[in-house]
Amino acid sequence: MSREAARRLSVLLDGPRDRPDNPLARLAEAWGELADLSWAGDQRSLLPDAVVSLAGATTCPDLARHLAEARARGVHVPRLVLCAAPEIPEAPLPDAMISAACPPELALERLAETVRQARRMEEARLRRAAFGPLAPGASLVAAPTGGLARGIPVLVAGDSARIGMALSGRLAALDLRGCLTAEAALAALDEAPARLLVSDLPAPRAAELLNRLRTDPRHIALPVLALCADEAEAAALLTSGASDCVPRKAAPQILARHLLCLLRAGARRALADRVLTGYRPRHRSGKGLPVLPREAFERYLAALGEALALRGAEPLTLQLAQIAPPPLTSMAANDDPFAGAAVNPVLSATLAASREEDFVATVEGLGDIAVLRDAEAQERIRRRIGAIVASTAFA
Secondary structure (H helix, E strand, O other), rough: OOOHHHHHOOEEEEOOOOOHHHHHHHHHHHHOOOOOOEEEEOOOOOOOOOOOOOOHHHHOOHHHHHHHHHOOOOOOOOEEEEEEOOOOOOOOOOEEEEEEOOHHHHHHHHHHHHHHHHHHHHHHHHHHHHHOOOOOOOOOOOOOOOOOOOOEEEEEEEHHHHHEEEEEEEHHHEEEEEOOOOOHHHHEEEEEEEOEEEEOOOOHHHHHHHHHOOOOOOOOOOOEEEEEEOOHHHHHHHHHOEEEEEEEOOOOHHHHHHHHHHHHHHHHHHHHHHHHHOOOOOOOOOOOOOOOHHHHHHHHHHHHHHHHOOOOOOEEEHHHHHHOOOOOOOOOOOOOOOOOOOOOOHHHHHHHOOOOOEEEEOOOOOOEEEEEOOOOOOHHHHHHHHHHHHHHHOO
């Protein structure tokens, strides 16, 4: 994550601020130039992008109520817990946990990714409320169900007894598989995907496994919980790509909380992927892109505007025809010179350059539309799409 992106993160810190030895205060000092920080209890009129709490510390009494009220209005502010000691994070489960051993800039990257996933779920809920189960003409891509028929697939590399003990009360819902080496873990992932990987390997072997996983496009986003001996091992494993680290000596209930937090985050990511893919415009057997009814679009835009207003932002609607001039159409010798282009090049370039959570659609009476949550992104998307249109031949 670039420093420019980090500066736009608004982070509310929920914990003691008057002790210099407080891990949350040390993290805040490291983040001071990279994010907009405030402390719970301070006067603020806008919702933050995320809340970071200290495990085991007394939380601000009004914070949970404010977050619940925001969620009722369509805004989910993710909560992350900084785990500085083997404390059991309080219920409910947070959106993510951050080890105190995690380097500050890496911790900020994890926070930014958690914010992005929360926004994806928020966007999925907004679209379902505005457009119904699916947008007109779209079809939900079916998720693979082979593994889920037996349970949520969890792969353990190393000693699986500790993991089985921690999850003993939930084993009926899991398909727990074990292997003894990093090579066996990679082979097992080739045979069948997993929702979560747990490494109880020695630190050098675990780091090797993580490096290989994070360089494989199939496993870049796979949540990995690594067990470690001390903070030095935890920092090394987190830098290598572990999603979370827990000391091997931690009590089973602490390990279970970390495991369940990663499982829930992975399930939300998979759900958002499926839902947002279903609303993504796609061609239908040469008929072009489905047209979204104007009324449904205006309903979505109003709901998005209400949600963004709580953060001090507003949606920006772009007519794609204004982003870049249409390129010259390349034709073969036997093409009809009066036939219109089958694909709008600017729309195609926008779909290629945007993510699934970015709203792109052909709206009745308005044409091709993109909706941005951040006004600062307007010039960037104009340059990116303009470059694609200018350098690509569209058939």
